[in-house]
Amino acid sequence: MSAPTEERYTFQAEVVQLLDLMIHSLYSNKEIFLREVISNASDAIDRFRFAKLTEAELADESDESLEIRVAYDKDARTITISDNGIGMSRQEVMDNIGTIAKSGTREFFQALTGDQRKDATLIGQFGVGFYSSFIVADRVTLTTRRAGLAASDGVRWESDGRGDYSLEPVERAERGTEIVLHLREEEDDFLNSHRLRTIIQKYSDHISLPILMAQERTAAGGDDEPGEDAVVNRASALWARPKSEISEADYNEFYKHVAHDFADPLTHLHSKMEGTYEYTLLLFVPANAPFDLWMPEARHGVKLHVQRVFIMDDTGQLMPNYLRFVRGVIDSADLPLNVSREILQSSRVVDSIRSSAVKKVLRLLKDLAEKEPDKYATFWKEFGDVLKEGVAEDYSNRDDIAKLLRFTTTKSAADTADTSLEDYVGRMKEGQEKIYYLLAPSPAAAKSSPHLEIFRKKGIEVILLGEAIDNWLITSLPDFEGKRLQSVAQGVSDLGAMEDEEEKEASEKAGTELVGLVERLKTALGDKVTDVRTTNRLTTSPACIVADEPDIEMNLARRMRGSGLPSQPVLEINPEHALVRRLDRETDEQRLSDWAHVLYSQSVLTLGARIDEPAAFVERLNDLLMTLAEEKAE
Template identity: 90%
Template sequence: MNPPTQQERFGFQAEVVQLLDLMIHSLYSNKEIFLREVISNASDAIDRLRFAILTDPELHEDDEALEIHVAYDKEARTITISDNGIGMSRQEVMDNIGTIAKSGTREFFQALTGDQRKDATLIGQFGVGFYSSFIVADQVILTTRRAGLPAGEAVRWESDGRGDYTLETVEREARGTEIVLHLREGEDDLLNDHRLRTIIQKYSDHISLPILMPETTEDGSGEDAVVNRASALWARAKSEIGEADYNEFYKHVAHDFADPLAHLHAKMEGTYEYTLLLFIPATAPFDLWMPEARHGVKLHVQRVFIMDDTGQLMPNYLRFVRGVIDSADLPLNVSREILQSSRVVDSIRSSAVKKVLKLLKDLAEKEPDKYATFWKEFGDVLKEGVAEDYSNRDDIAKLLRFTTTKSATDEPDTSFGDYVSRMKEGQEKIYYLLAPSPAAAKHSPHLEIFRKKGIEVLLLGEAIDNWLVTSLPDFEGKRLQSVAQGVSDLGSMEDEAEKEANEKAVTELGGLVERLKKALGDKVSDVRTTNRLTTSPACIVADEPDIEMNLARRMRGSGLPSRPVLEINPEHALVQRLDRETDEERLSDWAQILYSQSVLTLGARIEDPADFVERLNGLLMTLAEETD
């Protein structure tokens, strides 16, 4: 069956129309980046061809050098960018340009804020740079032929960016892609040799492929001349590279519009030879928490792009890292299966991880404001490393930041090292509180005795914190201890008078404890007096010695630990009043109220709110009658 030759018209996916409108209005103030984006796509297409040729040499088709061409026509008011990369088939054009065919589309649009600067960054992270053509063009014509397909199966795509596009099958002898931009009114300043060369050198000088533009020689003949340096940035000496060069390379490799937060550039020589050029972004990509999201490090072998990392080069907890790793020891036809069992890759990965952690350590020590930005964007991801990477666990732990009961604001500003340096005399443990949210943690009754004694407590209100504390039993010999688990034990910080008072309460309130146990039945595993409360009448703690409360909450579903214990404050007036209560039915109501209040302050939910309200109203009515 011959491919269709007639021109067909298609409507853009709704998200594309929305994106085009957003892009034109968000990025117009920096319109020259359209050229960077289109050149970047051309570079990627050539990289993909190089990789494909390793397994199918026939895709090369000829001995022509791999390169990118940029030209302009003043009379026609057009700019043309072409490459001899891998090209696209008809279906690939429809998938990649007519629609946004990638997971995360919904999350991307939900992440948009209306702030043009922030949204521009998101656009770059979503990797849709081709659409930036419409910032300066009111008509775009793309002609492409996939490597390996016959000349008669090339495709021409054309659109004004307003809602639909046309497709037709055409003849194209050369593989690759050509994009012709018909400029909007008022964009004629781009139809200038010096202007285009300046843009290319500003944004694309780092591209390792030659970018050529026509040049008139002294004899009047024309030829194409290379505009950029056309050498891999990471292969150059660091003394030759400026901060602007690194920033522009980052934007190319990360599809980001903002400068990176930090970078490292290292050439390793020894048993294995490889180069690292890695970046820490300033903002988290919208798909950071999506399991199918691509990793941000590209593997090159002898400067030839091989593949995007699928987890072998950088662990999952460092998935925010962007950049390039170039090995001189791996074969050009390396496969993912080979990577999984390669000693070379193991060595590169180990070194890269240590260097990234060292970069973050230096950032934390020398540029705390930048590190605060990093932590806000990627702190919860880094916490995963405590459980994932045992060999680097101690170094990761030193990088963690927390809000505590002594924090001046809600921003995480305390390291484990800071906490240990402020520990009270006689304090042997690092105390923490897990709660459903930071707000719930800050107002928890479990903190009362610790506030009274001036003992600092880490406030952990994020979901990942469950796994953090179960994977990190201690820090530099100081055991981590939940303030909402087990019997309260302050060790040597509890004086003799307090110990005597606790023993006395156990004896004097033994009867009340047994009566409350009977009233609550199997709702609790135990009832006991406690010294952890100073102002609240009661609280619920977990009785499990090995399972953290929040983990147990998820197992139960209700938000309660699997073995909840009701602890009562022997100094509280309500508890002392209950000890004198002779009406067992009324005591049972009070027991249920006390229990339900404790469930709510824990951040969990009560199973029967109507019963709680009915009992509370009944007791209030009784108290009102008694005071009349």
């Protein structure tokens, strides 16, 4: 029986595109290749530790001397990175090396900025770090065997990065992976012990596994020769070190490793808790939203360690969904090393850790808002809509989250969300008892809504809500510090208490004078509206649509029912508007009916809703305009 032979395969199309990018474009920060390959090796050892706890067939595998080795050969012009982690089977090599996960491929290419340094650092974030090897190598050889498989199940992968790769079975006694980079002609400066050590200490010093390199020694002839292996990095978990020994640069570099980000974090917290339960938190708030922030299946935030051993990425037990942007590590001394997701879901230890972590993150954000408002403005721009989810999701912390919210209001200088609820309450006018808001389909629609007219006239501030998440937010936040939140587009205007006697008399007189018109409009519109009434909420517009439901905000009701109107729409007319006064004198009932439908349709459109018969609306409007033109000509 003949021995298995080498087989060749073609790369997935996205891989070819990526390799071309690596080879021809990302050359300004070449040293990142070592960071990425070492990071992958560290992940492989973490996965082995976890698999040994959960897979019975790996019980006999040795977990002593887990380490990463880096070596170079000047004569062969190669750099070799090896680990004794989980390794890969043949199918895993084809799945992980021959293709890129489709979930992130398109986003990776869309995220490229043209800035070579920033683009290079995106590699790890999108899980394509292995391919960075081709920045410096014209041929890469990977030899691996998965833990638990026989020595004869080893596999060798090799490619020059030009479109295809080879696979062949090999004998490999050791589990784990070895990657040999055959350097390009112009990359000989990496064949230097000092250069490699500097790169490792710059990017990978925080990795808690020992990274070994042969110490260079000078031979009798003056040439450098490799000596015995020595640990290059500090090989201790950063979060376990005293804070006094950790610099801001150390924190930033660790964040970039754990978050696969190119930018420094916005802020961080490092806390060791001792008492009933013992655990350490090292958590970061990014400066930029990750590409997968709105992907429901994505979970790349907080990593759970037990006694410094990586166990798993959080799947919702450690950090609530509305804090999914938080990155970092939680290390527990009380959980068992073989903890499972099922155990996490019913663990008092985890409940305590989660509660404490959430409160500390919210406190961190509060401090950021108070002490560094410019940084908090950056945070809100990137993650504000995510944090809003917490008002509905986390009742126990609702008040603290509400204080962190920021809004655009009618007093905002621009479209920037710069007003807190505390700011709003502090600016409330004398006699004002409610916090007023307006929900609209978009921020632009909110700013131009006719429902704001009387509030602008009286100088009463209104919070403008135009994002989809605001529907959910407003139903979960009925009040703030004893002040009820009230929609300006819901029910009868309640500003009467703030009117002076002259205004009240004028409103009552106008309402009395137009009783006949109100009834005629109601008859003309039929079942399109529940009611027609005069209002004091308008100053320049002739009419608007409001909801008559006492407890359901109109725009929310409209969105819940699709793009139609609430079940109880009310047409409110402005008794001071010239058009309304003109209609009160209209004697032709058909023409009045046409005007009634035009007013109604215009009010629906300014609401941001959809009218049922746009062609009929246009026809009526054109007919009325023609009639007015003819009357003027006469």
